[in-house]
Amino acid sequence: MQLTTQRINTKKQYATIVHTEASLGWGGQEIRILTETAGMIARGHRVTLLCPKESKIFIEAQLRGIPVEAIPIGRKNLKGILALRCWLAANATDVVNTHSSTDAWLAAIAVLGMQDTPMLVRTRHISTPISNNVGTRWLYLKATQRIVTTGENLRNQLIAKNGYPEQHIISVPTGIDTNHFSPGDRLEARAALGLSAKATIIGIVATLRSWKGHRYLLEAFSRLHGRGEDLHLLIVGDGPYRQLVENLVRDFGLTGRVTMPGNQRDVVPWLRAMDIFVLPSYANEGVPQAILQAGACSLPILSTSVGGISEAVEHEHTGLLVEPKNAQALKTALARLLANPALRLRMGEAAMYKVRHQFGIETMLNRMETVFLPSRISHLQKT
Numbered sequence: 001m002q003l004t005t006q007r008i009n010t011k012k013q014y015a016t017i018v019h020t021e022a023s024l025g026w027g028g029q030e031i032r033i034l035t036e037t038a039g040m041i042a043r044g045h046r047v048t049l050l051c052p053k054e055s056k057i058f059i060e061a062q063l064r065g066i067p068v069e070a071i072p073i074g075r076k077n078l079k080g081i082l083a084l085r086c087w088l089a090a091n092a093t094d095v096v097n098t099h100s101s102t103d104a105w106l107a108a109i110a111v112l113g114m115q116d117t118p119m120l121v122r123t124r125h126i127s128t129p130i131s132n133n134v135g136t137r138w139l140y141l142k143a144t145q146r147i148v149t150t151g152e153n154l155r156n157q158l159i160a161k162n163g164y165p166e167q168h169i170i171s172v173p174t175g176i177d178t179n180h181f182s183p184g185d186r187l188e189a190r191a192a193l194g195l196s197a198k199a200t201i202i203g204i205v206a207t208l209r210s211w212k213g214h215r216y217l218l219e220a221f222s223r224l225h226g227r228g229e230d231l232h233l234l235i236v237g238d239g240p241y242r243q244l245v246e247n248l249v250r251d252f253g254l255t256g257r258v259t260m261p262g263n264q265r266d267v268v269p270w271l272r273a274m275d276i277f278v279l280p281s282y283a284n285e286g287v288p289q290a291i292l293q294a295g296a297c298s299l300p301i302l303s304t305s306v307g308g309i310s311e312a313v314e315h316e317h318t319g320l321l322v323e324p325k326n327a328q329a330l331k332t333a334l335a336r337l338l339a340n341p342a343l344r345l346r347m348g349e350a351a352m353y354k355v356r357h358q359f360g361i362e363t364m365l366n367r368m369e370t371v372f373l374p375s376r377i378s379h380l381q382k383t
Contacts, residue, residue: 015094015372016046018118020084022073022102025239026056026263027207028289029125032150032174033057033099037066039365045372050087050103073103085110093118095372097148099125108143121371123148126284127307130162140164146371148172150286151308170371173287173311175364178356181268181296189272195259199232200338203274205267205290206281208239213280213304213324215248220280220330222252224338231257231338236270238263271297276337276344278302279309282324287312292359295319295351300344302333312359318351 017040019033034057037047051058053070061068071087073080084106088096096111096118098104104122111117122144130136140147140162147169149155155171158164187197195201202221206212214235221233235245235258242260249258264270267290271277277294278301285307292312294301301319303309315321320337322329337344 013373014044014046016092017048017095017097017372018088018091018093019047019049019097020073020099020103020107021049021051021055021057022075022100022106023057024052024055024074025207026060027209027239028174028286029099030057030060031289032125034061034064034066035174035176035361036364036368037061038064039361040368040372041066043365043369048091050084073106076102076105080106081110085114088114088118092116095119095121097121097123097372098144099123104139104144108139111143119145119374121146121148123150124154124158125150125286127154127157127286128284130158132162137162141168146170148368148371150174151311153308153311154286170367172364172367172371173308173359174289174292175359175361176289176292176296176355177361178296181271181293181355183298183352184268184272186272186275189269193261193269193273195234195273196232199230200276201232201234201274202276202278202334203234203236203270204278205236205270205293206279206288207237208235208241208245210241211281211283211285212241213282214241214245216280216282216325216327216330217278218245218248218252218254218258219327220334221258222254223327223331224334233258234270234274235260236262236264236267267293268297271299274299276300276302276334278330278334280304280322280324280330281306281309283307285309287359292355295348295355296359298348298352300337300347301351302330302337312354314350314354317347318354319347 040047049061049068050071052074058070071083096107098107149171151173152171155169158169159166190197271294277299279291281304287308291301301313303313304324305321306324313319320333322333
């Protein structure tokens with residue numbers, strides 16, 4: 001059967017998509033996968049997530065009603081390769097979208113020699129450098145048909161530092177639901193969460209990992225003298241760095257001035273309770289969802305220019321960008337925002353406008369469809 005140009009242009013195309021994720025952790029990457037999957041299913045695509053049974057994303061997918069199956073792909077070994085190959089052999093698939101190094105390698109090897117080989121897409125969520133050795137170049141340029149980055153800076157990094165061809169890479173920033181992430185009544189949110197109505201609240205929403213910069217935020221916060229109990233720090237999230245963060249709170253003499261509620265299924269009330277949002281990351285960032293979520297809730301953003309953050313935060317317009325790992329610079333910027341409520345309001349409104357117009361979920365889904373659908377058309381042409 002030949003697929004005419006007219007049919008391609010006039011009839012909606014659908015793809016059978018498989019997402020693989022080897023990570024056991026939880027953060028923006030995993031949330032992006034689930035958000036994108038739900039959006040694609042709503043558009044009529046058939047989507048399944050494959051991941052280890054012990055992973056957090058496996059549990060979250062089930063809770064959200066997303067098709068998910070557990071297979072042992074948490075490590076680079078023969079067991080994972082065979083499990084993935086058997087699953088793909090039994091389930092016709094147009095696209096396999098990998099997200100971490102482990103599942104990218106497993107998928108690339110698993111599909112070798114398969115009949116009706118699915119297209120491999122590799123999504124890069126973070127700015128960690130990629131090796132230029134022979135094996136890695138094969139993985140990204142031969143085994144993988146398309147690379148997706150979650151920001152333009154990450155795309156440019158692969159082009160400039162790795163020499164990857166521009167046409168092989170597309171930037172598709174993460175989109176968020178701007179109907180859900182929206183401004184709300186600050187006092188109402190605080191009352192519901194048991195937070196002070198009078199305090200000025202600085203907040204961060206992030207997995208507790210070293211590179212998110214909690215140490216520098218706590219040090220900067222401790223240097224804001226003369227504010228007393230009218231200044232509070234809200235640290236939302238959990239992770240491997242939790243005990244160290246709790247120790248830093250104690251060491252900096254901030255006990256009673258910091259609230260750590262852990263992971264939250266819905267962070268909107270916590271964002272609405274804040275006056276300033278801070279994410280002082282110093283590594284491994286794409287375009288962080290937390291910044292987009294905070295901006296959509298009309299919060300001024302204080303961050304760094306690591307990874308793709310500068311694509312989401314316009315310095316002096318939607319927020320302020322400071323040097324990473326610099327507590328004094330962070331303190332100075334915080335002091336400026338604390339002293340100027342009108343500046344906070346202006347930046348918050350600008351951040352909300354930017355997110356709504358550039359980082360909506362429909363924009364992300366539209367761009368991802370341009371990646372996924374060509375494989376469906378190619379598949380139909382063979383039948």
